[in-house]
């Protein structure tokens with residue numbers, strides 16, 4: 264998966280230190296991130312020395328390199344720099360750069376949306392010691408926001424339920440997924456989403472793995488579960504364009520090495536899902 268960091272360890276504690284010239288810059292403007300096109304056409308993040316910009320904000324360290332956020336609104340960056348859509352770089356940059364961009368994007372959006380206190384409207388300030396914003400006027404504190412999402416692999420013996428989303432850019436086969444609502448457990452989210460989207464009851468939930476999905480500010484939590492009773496699928500057409508049972512030995516989706524969903528489909532195909 265994307266976060267399996269064979270390229271090193273993510274240090275996401277808030278330990279702001281001044282940037283070094285060789286550190287990387289996550290410069291966002293609207294939906295785009297600034298990249299540097301190298302002679303061999305590969306895209307990497309610009310370094311602090313290349314941009315020589317003020318206003319860098321510490322984000323995290325990855326494999327010994329510091330990553331700093333920068334607002335791209337005022338940045339002049341002629342070729343070989345290029346603005347690219349931050350959320351559609353999976354095939355174009357290395358896994359390391361992709362992970363850094365999606366994680367940086369999550370932080371960038373959180374900082375951008377919390378410049379002002381939601382309670383009283385005053386400007387917030389950063390805490391000295393941890394990743395937290397504080398309102399000097401009313402005392403509110405704001406921690407990073409991470410939205411919980413469950414992914415449900417509904418199984419029935421040697422069959423797996425696969426679906427396709429309705430009206431979204433992503434057209435590949437998917438597992439069912441949905442946000443946890445206030446007041447419910449993750450297990451209740453799984454049962455509710457499966458019932459809402461395909462009209463099925465489930466039992467025997469088994470937690471599998473999780474995945475940070477910074478481009479949407481989410482943490483994904485994958486569960487396998489068994490069909491309980493009637494297998495007749497009834498699609499919620501506002502959410503899905505397709506849903507059907509597929510046999511274990513003929514699943515129409517390959518593991519892409521990035522997503523939890525694809526890994527769960529592969530694991531079921533190999534008969535290695537938690538029982």
Ligand SMILES: [Zn+2]
Nearest residue numbers: 380383398401
């Ligand atoms: Zn306030």
